[in-house]
Amino acid sequence: MIEVDRLTVTYGSTTVVKDASFSCRPGTVTGFLGPNGAGKSTTMRVLCGLTRATSGTATVNGMRYGQLRNPAREIGVLLDPTTQHSGRTGRENLTVSARMMGVTKERVEDMLELVGLGGAPAARRVGEYSLGMRQRLGLAHALLGEPNILVLDEPVNGLDPEGIHWMRGLLREFADGGGIVLLSSHLLREVDAVADSLVLIQRGEIIAKGNKTDLLTATGTVVRAVDQAQLSAVLSAAGIPATRTEDHAFIADAQAETVGRAAAEAGVVLLELRSADSGGLEEMFLAMTRDTSNDDTSNDDATNDAVREPQS
Known part of the structure; x- marks a missing residue:
């Protein structure tokens, strides 16, 4: 279960997220949408323990990320595929993480095969990977600990049409198996194709949320x-x-x-x-x-995200 309750994040005098509340339930894919700088990345980073909340909470299975004994076994995260160690191979990146999570080498190989990086690609250095390959490796990392929750920021960025179709099917299967997916993407058609619920954020405030069909x-x-x-x-x-x-x-x-x-x-x-x-x-x-998406003076997190965190 993901619960965001009255979450507020400020940087100095700038409010990036304001009193945001929403939840994601088992068996669902939730599309998290908003213009650039609306507060999506900041909210997801608080949920994943990378940014401190000013007030309010963002919890995973009833606990803050930092309180989880082995976070990767409960929540898989893909926020920025470029942060992977470029000097290690794909297999080495996953193997290091597997040791920290306490999962087997067999799980590493299974995940490499699942995301289409088995065989020769697994032995290549990540610095030689395309963005699409990095996205696949990032998803393998998110799934490595067998979590029941996935938090993904722009996971199809860099994928070709076949890869996007594959990603859509994988996320749908994960949710249909009882998992929870929180998905942020600018590709609205892809979100529309896979999401059950929607959360729209603008200027740091939630402006709509609920079942996709109802909205x-x-x-x-x-x-x-x-x-x-x-x-x-x-x-x-x-x-x-x-x-x-x-x-x-x-x-x-x-x-x-x-x-x-x-x-x-x-x-x-x-x-x-x-x-x-x-x-x-x-x-x-x-x-x-529409009323604020082109407003350069809006009180959002565009500037803060560019400095402190990946742009959503």
């Missing part, structure tokens, strides 16, 4: 009119919150019938009226984060 069906109505200025005035007068999209439509926080009636009563000619969920995860993500 996608609660994203409002896309509406477009011949006269968008008139439509904007009608929505405002009707008390219907709306966000303008990049293609100059509106996403209204109301059912299509409510929006259509308000427009009809005002004589507004509509060109488009449909549920926003038909655009899937990508449209929902953009709708929820």
Whole structure:
């Protein structure tokens, strides 16, 4: 079980994560999404014992990471594949970790085979690996201790389409076996394909969380009119919150019938009226984060992450 409870992280006067709360339950893949610098990496680093919380908690199976007797046997972590020792071979990297975890050499070989690095690739120095190979080795390391939880930050970065498909299947199988996966990725289609639940973070605050299907069906109505200025005035007068999209439509926080009636009563000619969920995860993500995703002055962790931790 992963539990993040009112987590806050500050660097000096900058609040990177603010009062964040969510949980990840057995048998599920949770997609952790947000713009660059939103606080994803910081939250995951607190969960994995790499960053100190200012207040609140992030626990694994009811305990903070530092309290776990043998953390790698309970939580597998892949936050940055470039941190592996480049002078050692893939097999040597895993073997050193295996000794620390108390797992067998046979487990090392099994994991190398599982991620497609068995045979000759295992004997190559990691410094000669491509980014995709480093990702595979990182996943092998995360799985090495036979944990029931995986925390992965951009695990498909550098993988080819075949590798992405393989990763998706592996994570789905892990969760279907009762495991927990917390997955951060900018590839929204991949998250959409594998996630059961979603957590969206923006400017350090959780702005949406829950079952993926429920969230996608609660994203409002896309509406477009011949006269968008008139439509904007009608929505405002009707008390219907709306966000303008990049293609100059509106996403209204109301059912299509409510929006259509308000427009009809005002004589507004509509060109488009449909549920926003038909655009899937990508449209929902953009709708929820559009207002600040390009705001260079936002109070987020972009600068802090670049200095202190891997950028999410």
